[in-house]
Amino acid sequence: EDKVVQSPLSLVVHEGDTVTLNCSYEVTNFRSLLWYKQEKKAPTFLFMLTSSGIEKKSGRLSSILDKKELFSILNITATQTGDSAVYLCAAGGTSYGKLTFGQGTILTVHP
Amino acid sequence: NAGVTQTPKFRILKIGQSMTLQCTQDMNHNYMYWYRQDPGMGLKLIYYSVGAGITDKGEVPNGYNVSRSTTEDFPLRLELAAPSQTSVYFCASRSASSTDTQYFGPGTRLTVL
Numbered sequence: 001e002d003k004v005v006q007s008p009l010s011l012v013v014h015e016g017d018t019v020t021l022n023c024s025y026e027v028t029n030f031r032s033l034l035w036y037k038q039e040k041k042a043p044t045f046l047f048m049l050t051s052s053g054i055e056k057k058s059g060r061l062s063s064i065l066d067k068k069e070l071f072s073i074l075n076i077t078a079t080q081t082g083d084s085a086v087y088l089c090a091a092g093g094t095s096y097g098k099l100t101f102g103q104g105t106i107l108t109v110h111p
Numbered sequence: 112n113a114g115v116t117q118t119p120k121f122r123i124l125k126i127g128q129s130m131t132l133q134c135t136q137d138m139n140h141n142y143m144y145w146y147r148q149d150p151g152m153g154l155k156l157i158y159y160s161v162g163a164g165i166t167d168k169g170e171v172p173n174g175y176n177v178s179r180s181t182t183e184d185f186p187l188r189l190e191l192a193a194p195s196q197t198s199v200y201f202c203a204s205r206s207a208s209s210t211d212t213q214y215f216g217p218g219t220r221l222t223v224l
Contacts, residue, residue: 004153034212042201042215043154060151088153095207097142098169099213101153 002027004091006102013079014110021074021105023089033065033072034099036088043088046074079109113137115216117202119214123222132187132219134202140214141207143185144169145177147198148218154201160185161207192223 009021011086036043047056049065049072054099056063060079065072074085086106091097115136124130136143141162156169160179172189174196176188185204189196199220203213 006153014192042217045212045214047214090154096159096167097207097213098144099154099158101146101155103151103153104149 001054002005002077002091002099002100004102006105008085008105009103010106010108012108012110015080017079017109018075018077018080019107021087021089021107022071023073023102024071025091025100025102026070026079027087027091027093027100029093030067030070030091032092034090034092035063035072035074036090038104039085046087052087056090076107079107081109081111083107084109115202115214117200117216117219119219120217121220122222125188125224126192126194126221128192129190130192130221132189132200132202132221134185134187134216135183136185136202136204136214137183137205138206138214138215139182139202141182142205142213143179144203144213145175145185145187146201146203147171147196149198157187157200169172186205189221194223197221197223 004025008080035046045062063074086104089102116132144159145157158177160166202216205213
């Protein structure tokens with residue numbers, strides 16, 4: 001059975017801190033690893049990673065994939081209160097693009 | 112483009128009632144998905160479709176049914192609602208020719224009492 005596990009489950013930081021969110025996966029015929037941000041509504045897409053060791057960046061957010069060790073990390077530098085959200089990791093196999101989601105990390109950023 | 116739209120936004124059902132959650136996308140995506148998200152949990156796949164007339168079960172299909180008569184629409188039917196079906200339901204779609212990136216609708220919050 002495909003499985004995605006995220007850690008920590010929740011995290012409380014202050015503005016300006018840097019955070020690292022972890023995602024490990026076991027997915028048959030792994031193809032991609034996706035990160036989504038969810039703020040009390042629909043998940044919104046952040047990154048998709050398919051190759052090991054290549055960092056993807058978008059502003060203060062960055063992510064990298066390690067296909068040998070089967071994990072990914074999402075870094076957020078200089079956190080802001082607007083970064084408070086649930087961050088979901090999902091792994092895709094080759095079966096019709098189905099995604100297996102982790103349980104999410106709840107990030108709370110205090111002013 | 113409106114993207115993925117879902118109706119209703121909220122609904123309260125009594126045990127044993129039935130209802131249909133509507134999902135429409137205007138991006139001409141072949142693949143569509145229904146997920147449920149319980150409090151503090153990730154998303155679990157209920158059903159998916161790879162094109163009109165083709166559907167298949169996901170991880171948690173019991174108590175639900177789907178149909179896909181057009182590319183745009185992918186309704187989810189709940190028969191004989193149970194309290195265990197209280198959840199937030201998300202519909203998503205993606206293009207068959209693109210990556211695994213799925214685009215989500217705004218969700219339907221369903222409570223069964």
